[in-house]
Amino acid sequence: MGGPGAAVLRAARGAGQLSQRRGFSSWLARWFSKAPAKAVVAQKTPIKVELVAGTTYRWCVCGRSTKQPFCDGSHLFQLTGLSPLKFKVQETRTVALCTCKATKRPPYCDGTHRSERIQKAEVGSPL
Ligand code: FES
Structure with a gap:
């Protein structure tokens, strides 16, 4: 042809x-x-969840998940450059997981959400 x-x-x-x-x-x-986006405040109080021994969890780091405190993949769709924190627990127990994303002990709440900085922040605003 x-x-x-x-x-x-x-x-x-x-x-x-x-x-x-x-x-x-x-x-x-x-x-x-693209530099990694900053995490945003998802909520201003922790969420209590029962974690089952041996199960792998993915804690939302970016604050954009609609399934707080766990990842729903929003970090990918919004090109944040951030990744969820994978973790496992050795024994089944109820814990308070951070949703303000400012904890120094991720994924667990360390009380940072009570700080003036977090309490004055808008939900969805960057840390
Ligand atoms: S919810 Fe983040 S430190 Fe408590």
Whole structure:
């Protein structure tokens, strides 16, 4: 097959591939150049949950999950550059997990949510 029609078709396909590559490379550039977003205050009080021995949990680090205190994948969709904290417990027990995302003992509440800084912050605002 040849002729001017084939040449036009090849050129159009090539342009399409090029624009797809540019789109992907610019997406990659955005992904890698983006500094991790700051965590946001999800709530201002901890959530008590029963953790089962041997189960792996993923605590939301970014504060954007709608399934607090656990991760729902929002950190990926919103390109935060943050990752959930995976953890396991040795024995089944009820604990208070942090939702303000300012704890110094993640994933557990350490009382930081009572600070003036957190109590004055808007829910959803960066730390
Ligand atoms: S909820 Fe974050 S320290 Fe208590």
